[in-house]
Amino acid sequence: GENVEQHPSTLSVQEGDSAVIKCTYSDSASNYFPWYKQELGKRPQLIIDIRSNVGEKKDQRIAVTLNKTAKHFSLHITETQPEDSAVYFCAATPLDGTSYGKLTFGQGTILTVHP
């Protein structure tokens, strides 16, 4: 099955700096890569996702890049703000007729943005 490794486990930045979280996956059939943000005591919420037919996707201060050859993808947050502080999870799955939706998650990154 799929295995997703996420690094770093903790990340501390100053407000306004950029933050980068990286994930690697093992199953070359995976083609859908979402990122979730989870605030303390809350549910995970999707912040951005990417499919394997594109290499990069941006949404305001958030971007995700995908390298299918190397089997890794990254989350980039620019101009970080204290409200970006949360746990971030990457995930991967092949979207096909039998495996779609069976997300394999990384272990999570605790991001702390200091004012």
Add this chain to the structure above:
Amino acid sequence: IAGITQAPTSQILAAGRRMTLRCTQDMRHNAMYWYRQDLGLGLRLIHYSNTAGTTGKGEVPDGYSVSRANTDDFPLTLASAVPSQTSVYFCASSDSFGLTSTDTQYFGPGTRLTVL
């Protein structure tokens, strides 16, 4: 529209007892999922259902069972709870069929379960 709800919010359970965690969605999503979240291990898939009447095993299915009698409900049952099942349980749903499907999984608020 409530989205996806779970009950109970939290529960303390004696080992050996049977427990059913409830999950209901009103988005008419075809697919539903159960995850457990443990510190340092992220979210792990327990069981899933692609459509009403069908279920499948995820990464950590042992000790759990599910049913999907209709589109909206997807209960998770622990037949005989053990302390290692102490965790936070999240239900999720997604629209994964058709031209308008997004595959985005929407999570419920979670159930914190402690087995003593």
